[in-house]
Amino acid sequence: DGGITQSPKYLFRKEGQNVTLSCEQNLNHDAMYWYRQDPGQGLRLIYYSQIVNDFQKGDIAEGYSVSREKKESFPLTVTSAQKNPTAFYLCASSVLSPRQGVQETQYFGPGTRLLVL
Amino acid sequence: GESVGLHLPTLSVQEGDNSIINCAYSNSASDYFIWYKQESGKGPQFIIDIRSNMDKRQGQRVTVLLNKTVKHLSLQIAATQPGDSAVYFCAENRAGANNLFFGTGTRLTVIP
Numbered sequence: 001d002g003g004i005t006q007s008p009k010y011l012f013r014k015e016g017q018n019v020t021l022s023c024e025q026n027l028n029h030d031a032m033y034w035y036r037q038d039p040g041q042g043l044r045l046i047y048y049s050q051i052v053n054d055f056q057k058g059d060i061a062e063g064y065s066v067s068r069e070k071k072e073s074f075p076l077t078v079t080s081a082q083k084n085p086t087a088f089y090l091c092a093s094s095v096l097s098p099r100q101g102v103q104e105t106q107y108f109g110p111g112t113r114l115l116v117l
Numbered sequence: 118g119e120s121v122g123l124h125l126p127t128l129s130v131q132e133g134d135n136s137i138i139n140c141a142y143s144n145s146a147s148d149y150f151i152w153y154k155q156e157s158g159k160g161p162q163f164i165i166d167i168r169s170n171m172d173k174r175q176g177q178r179v180t181v182l183l184n185k186t187v188k189h190l191s192l193q194i195a196a197t198q199p200g201d202s203a204v205y206f207c208a209e210n211r212a213g214a215n216n217l218f219f220g221t222g223t224r225l226t227v228i229p
Contacts, residue, residue: 006160033216042206042219043161050215058216090160103149103210103217108160 003027004109006091011114013078013085021076021112023091030096032074033106036060037088046089049074050096078114088113129226136194138223140207143188149210151217152181152192156203164192164205194225202227 004025013019023032031050035043045058049068063082068074074093078085092106130136142150148169153161167174167181167190174181180193190207204222211218 004160035219040221042221043208044219045216048216056215103214105151105163105166106208106217107163108153111158111160113158 004091004093004107006089006109006112008112009110011112012117013114014117016080018077018079019114021078021089021091021114023074023076023109025072025074025091025093025109027093027107028071029093029107030071031094031104031106032068033092033094034058034064034066034074034076035090035092037090037111043090046076085114086116126221127224127226129228130197132197132199132227132229134197136192136197136201136225136227138192138194138205138225140190140192140220141188142190142207142209144209144211145185145188146212147188147209148212150181150183150190151208152179152190153206153208154201154203155206155222161206197225197227199227199229201225 007022033048034046037043044060046064047055047066049055052068052071055066055068065077089112091109094104094106097104151166152164154164155161165176165179165181167183172183178195182191204224206219206222208217208219
């Protein structure tokens with residue numbers, strides 16, 4: 001059963017704490033993405049990766065870090081430097097178009113809701 | 118500035134009626150568009166997509182129309198059902214960019 005999984009569904013962070021959100025896909029997709037969603041707003045790109053051991057900052061990368069050690073995994077760490085981390089975090093993946101700058105459909109996981117204690 | 122936006126933040130329709138959700142974009146170089154459906158507390162679900170070399174594409178009960186002249190995209194849902202109640206997003210790929218840009222969404226409510 002192919003798809004994208006995210007865990008945990010809910011995550012609580014204390015002041016000054018780093019937390020890591022998991023994202024795994026078994027779709028054999030090369031590209032993976034992390035988005036942040038706030039109420040009443042569209043999705044904003046945090047980081048994306050098109051190949052293992054490589055990733056690029058999105059529009060709101062400050063206070064976040066990622067790694068891409070395996071093709072199927074793209075964990076996101078919310079660091080203590082992120083002062084307003086409460087949001088719904090969405091991971092997505094897609095095949096990589098052979099043509100530079102051409103996007104393919106992104107498929108999303110179920111999301112992780114991060115709350116600050 | 119450039120944006121992907123929606124004409125209406127909310128839309129209420131009677132069950133069985135057709136729904137039309139609109140999306141405006143301002144970047145004439147955008148060449149790929151996707152509609153997503155997001156139910157409360159869940160991740161967005163792909164509905165249908167269209168590339169700029171087409172002006173219409175049909176799926177099961179859904180049709181996407183693209184008017185490049187006025188930079189307008191619409192999603193038509195036929196015979197709307199209660200299960201269609203959700204927030205609908207359009208997303209665009211601006212030519213040369215490595216990611217999608219998302220609108221804020223329209224909340225569709227189906228009245229039984």
